[in-house]
Amino acid sequence: MTGITTTDLVKRFDDVTAVDGVDLNVREGEFLVLVGPSGCGKSTTLRLLAGLESPTAGAVEIADEDVTTASPSDRDVAMVFQNYALYPHMTARENMTFGLKTATDFSADAVDDRIAEAAGILDIEDLLDRTPSALSGGEQQRVAIGRALVRDPEVFLMDEPLSNLDAKLRVQMRAELAELHAELQTTTLYVTHDQVEAMTLGDRVAVMYDGEIQQIAPPQQLYDAPETRFVAEFIGSPGMNTVEGTLKRRGDAAHVTWGENSLSLPSAGAVKPYAGDRVVLGVRPEDLTQEMGGPLSMEVTVTEPLGDSLLTRGVVGDTEMEVSLPPRSAVDVGDVLSLTADPQRLHLFDIETGAALYHSAETVGSDAAEPPVADTQRSTT
Amino acid sequence: MSLDTEDTAVGARENEPLSVISDTRLVPGQWRVHLGLIGSILLMASPLLLAFVMSTQTVPEVYDITNVGIGSDGVANYVEVFTTYGMASYMFNSLVMSIVVTVAKIAVSLLAAVALVFYDFRFKNAIFFLILFTLMFPVPVRIVPLYEMMAALGWTNTLLALTGPYVASATAVFLLRQHFMSIPDSLVESAKVDGVGPLRFLWDVLIPMSRGMISGLSVITFIYAWNQYLWPLIVVSDQNKQVVQVGMKYLQSVGNAGQTDWGLIMAGAVLTLLPPLLALVAFRGPLLETFGLSE
Numbered sequence: 001m002t003g004i005t006t007t008d009l010v011k012r013f014d015d016v017t018a019v020d021g022v023d024l025n026v027r028e029g030e031f032l033v034l035v036g037p038s039g040c041g042k043s044t045t046l047r048l049l050a051g052l053e054s055p056t057a058g059a060v061e062i063a064d065e066d067v068t069t070a071s072p073s074d075r076d077v078a079m080v081f082q083n084y085a086l087y088p089h090m091t092a093r094e095n096m097t098f099g100l101k102t103a104t105d106f107s108a109d110a111v112d113d114r115i116a117e118a119a120g121i122l123d124i125e126d127l128l129d130r131t132p133s134a135l136s137g138g139e140q141q142r143v144a145i146g147r148a149l150v151r152d153p154e155v156f157l158m159d160e161p162l163s164n165l166d167a168k169l170r171v172q173m174r175a176e177l178a179e180l181h182a183e184l185q186t187t188t189l190y191v192t193h194d195q196v197e198a199m200t201l202g203d204r205v206a207v208m209y210d211g212e213i214q215q216i217a218p219p220q221q222l223y224d225a226p227e228t229r230f231v232a233e234f235i236g237s238p239g240m241n242t243v244e245g246t247l248k249r250r251g252d253a254a255h256v257t258w259g260e261n262s263l264s265l266p267s268a269g270a271v272k273p274y275a276g277d278r279v280v281l282g283v284r285p286e287d288l289t290q291e292m293g294g295p296l297s298m299e300v301t302v303t304e305p306l307g308d309s310l311l312t313r314g315v316v317g318d319t320e321m322e323v324s325l326p327p328r329s330a331v332d333v334g335d336v337l338s339l340t341a342d343p344q345r346l347h348l349f350d351i352e353t354g355a356a357l358y359h360s361a362e363t364v365g366s367d368a369a370e371p372p373v374a375d376t377q378r379s380t381t
Numbered sequence: 382m383s384l385d386t387e388d389t390a391v392g393a394r395e396n397e398p399l400s401v402i403s404d405t406r407l408v409p410g411q412w413r414v415h416l417g418l419i420g421s422i423l424l425m426a427s428p429l430l431l432a433f434v435m436s437t438q439t440v441p442e443v444y445d446i447t448n449v450g451i452g453s454d455g456v457a458n459y460v461e462v463f464t465t466y467g468m469a470s471y472m473f474n475s476l477v478m479s480i481v482v483t484v485a486k487i488a489v490s491l492l493a494a495v496a497l498v499f500y501d502f503r504f505k506n507a508i509f510f511l512i513l514f515t516l517m518f519p520v521p522v523r524i525v526p527l528y529e530m531m532a533a534l535g536w537t538n539t540l541l542a543l544t545g546p547y548v549a550s551a552t553a554v555f556l557l558r559q560h561f562m563s564i565p566d567s568l569v570e571s572a573k574v575d576g577v578g579p580l581r582f583l584w585d586v587l588i589p590m591s592r593g594m595i596s597g598l599s600v601i602t603f604i605y606a607w608n609q610y611l612w613p614l615i616v617v618s619d620q621n622k623q624v625v626q627v628g629m630k631y632l633q634s635v636g637n638a639g640q641t642d643w644g645l646i647m648a649g650a651v652l653t654l655l656p657p658l659l660a661l662v663a664f665r666g667p668l669l670e671t672f673g674l675s676e
Contacts, residue, residue: 072576
C-alpha cells in the first residue's frame with residue numbers, strides 16, 4: 001500500500017508550466033518534504049494532490065485509489081494552510097468541528113471525543129472556546145493542525161504551515177510536528193521553502209526546481225551526494241560553492257583549474273569527463289579550511305560572524321565563494337586567504353545539464369547505487 | 382486633565398489620549414470654533430426644526446412668519462394625519478415595501494456576489510461590468526418602459542410592481558463582491574477540502590463574516606426604498622395601497638379656502654422621517670463599517 005503516488009503530473013496555467021512531469025511516491029506513514037524556491041511549483045503540486053487544481057496531464061493516487069478527477073472532499077485528505085485558514089467568527093472548537101460534520105459521519109459524542117483527544121495532543125484544551133482573534137499565531141496554527149487531526153485523514157497536506165510564525169516559535173513547532181508524526185504515523189506531504197525545515201522534518205526530502213523534481217532522498221544523502229548542481233546550491237546553509245573550471249589530467253592525477261587556482265581530485269579513475277572538458281566543481285563552505293600555501297587564494301569581501309563560525313565571502317579566481325572559518329578567526333575585508341579543500345568532499349557537475357558526475361566521498365548515503373561512487377571505492381582500495 | 386478622567390481610563394490605557402480629548406467639553410480659548418460649529422449645526426438642522434415647529438401650529442400661525450415658537454395645536458395635527466388622513470396605512474405600506482426591497486435586494490446581491498467571486502465562468506468580468514453599467518440607468522430613467530412592462534405583466538397596483546424594480550442592485554453587488562474578495566482563498570479551499578457545499582459556506586461562513594457589511598447595506602437600502610416617490614406614484618393608483626411619500630402629496634390638497642394646511646403636512650413629514658432616523662441610529666455602527674469609516 002502506498003500513501004501518495006503521482007504519475008507524470010503536469011499543470012499548465014495558460015503559457016506557464018508550473019508542474020512539469022512530477023513522479024512522486026510517498027510511502028505510507030512517511031513524512032515527505034517538498035522543498036524548493038518560490039515559484040518552483042511545489043505548492044501547485046500540493047494543490048493538485050488536494051484536488052484544488054486539476055492536472056493538465058498525469059494521474060494522482062492516494063491510498064491506492066485513483067483520485068485524479070475526484071473532488072477534494074472525496075480524497076480523504078486534510079490540509080493545513082500557511083495562513084491557518086481559520087474562520088474568524090467561530091471559536092477554536094467550532095473551527096475544528098465545522099468541516100468534520102460534513103466530511104465524516106461521526107456521532108456528536110464521537111466528535112466531542114475526537115476534539116478532546118486532538119486538543120490534548122496539541123495542548124490547546126484551554127483555548128477551545130476562544131475565537132482566532134484571541135489566539136496567538138502559534139496557537140492558531142495548533143488549532144489549524146487540530147482541525148486536520150480530528151478528521152483522521154489518509155494523508156496530511158501541509159502548505160508552509162510554519163512560515164507565518166516567528167523564528168523561535170517556528171523551531172519549537174517544528175519539533176512538535178516531528179513528535180506528532182512519530183506518534184500518529186500518518187502519511188504527510190509537507191511543502192516548504194525553508195531547507196532547514198525540510199532537512200529536519202523529512203524522512204525523505206524532494207527538491208523541486210522549475211516544475212521538476214531534482215532529487216528525492218533522505219536528508220543526509222541530499223547533503224552528501226546532491227544529484228544536480230541546483231540541489232547542491234540549494235541544500236545547506238549557505239549552499240555549496242560551485243565554480244566553473246577546466247579538468248586537467250596528468251598521469252593518474254586529475255584536477256580542476258580556474259584562473260590561478262587548482263584543486264586535485266582523488267581517485268582520478270572515477271572521474272568521467274575528459275581532460276580539457278569544462279566542468280563545475282562543487283565544494284561546501286564547511287569543507288574549505290585555511291592552510292598556509294593552500295591551492296586556493298581568496299580575497300575577502302564580506303565577513304559574517306555567526307557565533308559558532310565565521311562565514312567569509314570572497315573571490316577565488318573570478319568566482320565568488322564562501323568559506324566557513326572557525327569563530328574569532330583574524331580575518332578582515334581585503335585580506336587574501338590561502339585555502340584548501342577536504343579532498344573527500346569534492347563534487348563535479350556537468351556544465352550543461354547540471355547533473356552530478358562525481359562525488360569524492362568514499363561512502364555516500366545508505367543506498368550508494370551511483371556508478372561514480374562505486375568506482376571511487378574500487379579504485380581507492 | 383482632571384484626576385477623575387485619569388482614574389476611569391486606567392482600564393483602557395491605549396485609548397487614553399483619545400478619550401481624554403473627547404471627555405473635555407470646552408477647551409478654553411477655542412470658543413470661536415465652538416460657536417462656528419454650533420452655528421453650522423443650527424443652520425443644517427433648521428429645516429427639520431422649522432418642520433417640527435410648524436407641525437404644532439395652526440394654519441394662521443404658520444402663515445405668520447415671525448411666529449417660530451411651539452404652536453397652539455400641540456399634537457392635534459399628528460392625531461389628525463393618523464386618524465383622518467390615512468397616514469398609518471401609508472406608513473404601513475411603506476414599511477412593507479421597504480422591508481421586502483431590503484430583504485430581496487440583499488438576498489439577490491449576495492448570490493450574485495458569490496457567483497462573481499467564488500465561481501469561474503466565461504465572461505465573468507464582462508458580466509460584472511455589465512452589472513456596474515446598470516448604475517447609469519436608475520429607476521427614474523427607465524420609468525416609461527418599466528411601466529409598460531408592469532402593465533403587460535398585469536402587475537400594476539401590486540406589491541410586486543412596487544418592489545420588483547428595486548430588487549437588483551449594482552451597488553450592493555459591487556460592495557459585497559469587494560468584501561468577499563478580501564476573504565482569503567484558503568478559507569474557501571479549506572471548506573472545499575472538508576466538502577462544505579456552496580450554500581452552507583454562504584450561510585455559515587460568508588454571511589457571518591459579512592454581518593457588518595450586510596447590516597450597513599440593509600440600512601441604506603431601507604432608507605432608499607422608504608424615500609421612493611416617483612415610481613410608487615406612477616405604478617400604484619389605489620390610494621389605500623399608496624406609500625408614505627406619495628401620501629404626503631395627498632395631504633397637500635387638504636386645506637380650506639386655498640390655504641394649504643402646512644401644520645398637517647409638517648406633522649406628516651416629521652412622522653415620515655422617524656423610521657429612517659431610527660434605522661440610522663440603531664445601525665450606525667455597521668453603517669460606518671460598510672464605508673470603512675469606523676475606528
